[in-house]
Amino acid sequence: MHLSVAHDTVYDYRPAVETAQHTAHLQPRDTALQRVLAFDLQVSPTPDNLRQGQDAFGNPQAWWTLAQAHTQLRVVARSTVQTAPPLDLQGTQPWEAVREHFRYRSGQPGDAQTCFVFGSHHAPLNEAFAAYARNCFGPGRALQDAATALMRQIHSDFEYASQSTDVHTPALDAMQARRGVCQDFAHIQIACLRSLGLAARYVSGYLLTQPPEGQARLVGADASHAWASVYLPELASSPCGGWLDLDPTNDRCGFGAPGEDYVVVAWGRDFADVSPLRGVLQGGQSHTLKVGVSVEPMA
Incomplete structure (x- = not known):
């Protein structure tokens, strides 16, 4: 496209x-x-x-x-x-194994993506985020399936409300209010993943303004858009580097981008970086x- x-x-x-x-x-x-x-x-x-x-x-x-x-x-x-279009990949590694992958071990090389495990200003670590995510992260569940389930849970539980928040609204406040915009939903997803010990990053970009005939117009298509992505170490050698993109605003996901109608501009720890x-x-x-x-x- x-x-x-x-x-x-x-x-x-x-x-x-x-x-x-x-x-x-x-x-x-x-x-x-x-x-x-x-x-x-x-x-x-x-x-x-x-x-x-x-x-x-x-x-x-x-x-x-x-x-x-x-x-x-x-x-x-x-x-x-x-x-x-997004890459057709399937990760099977349990989320607990990925969490262990990031644990510090003396004398062992670390993963460069570990920087995305730590909390940041807009996506801090907090038990409230972990608690919200836990029902999606059952014992032994593959990280790809669990992260996708969390994306769908946010999409279902939260109301998209334009101008209900701004860049200074804490992610915890948006989670408690159960409403916000794409930036809030991305920060909440990232904070949930990081609070479970996983690597997640913030992605800024755009959406196709007018969809092809017969397809619904996506939320957030008239402004800059934002979504999250989670890192799957088992797929690190793939062209997308192991990053699964997750858009809780529109319930879309994919490796490399949530869809062909997305444009990636930048990624970082949260909005402040990009x-x-x-x-x-x-x-x-x-x-x-x-x-x-x-x-x-x-x-």
Whole structure:
């Protein structure tokens, strides 16, 4: 599938911002199932310098400085991406064995994905998360089956409610309220998996805005989307590196991506690692934000 992605962000400031430094995760990454054919980033006002590279997780990242006063910042990212269907893999390793895989053993080499076992700001370790997940993680159950069951449990138990939370809402609060948006559901799934001693990461991306004829429109298709993924060490040598993607918002999962209609932008420990756009400003004490996202198939 060939997809055209447009992500338009506009900040209006009052009073003017005197100087600013920004970083962005807006360029999709190349993966086993995804190839970026073109990418263009336009920033207005024109930055004094703009650099592009990679962050600590290998995600494409941009940095720039604005030294002139401005009352508006507009960032437009356009991408052309080729995607493929998820890989057909089946993991059978019991979840307890995977948990033991991450235990520290003196003199033994560790797994590089162990960094995703530890709690993070938006997906902390907490017994409440473990308790919520335990009925999906029976003795000896394969991690792939258990993690998928947890995804479906979150999808069933939680209400998608636009603007019911924001980036600062703790995952525990969203879990107790049983409502939120895709970001909350991803953080809850990740926190549940980590609280059981498993490796899980946060994935940011996009969904096809208008589905093919006869298919339902997915929730979250009019903005940036987010989902979780869990690591299966037994499949580490596969093209997806052993990561099973889980979208509790839409009850979709797959190795490499939840579906061909998903675009992967970045992954990290939680939202804080892969925020689409963030900055440090001097001035601009108040602002309004407008974001528009479209993902369209190309002929």
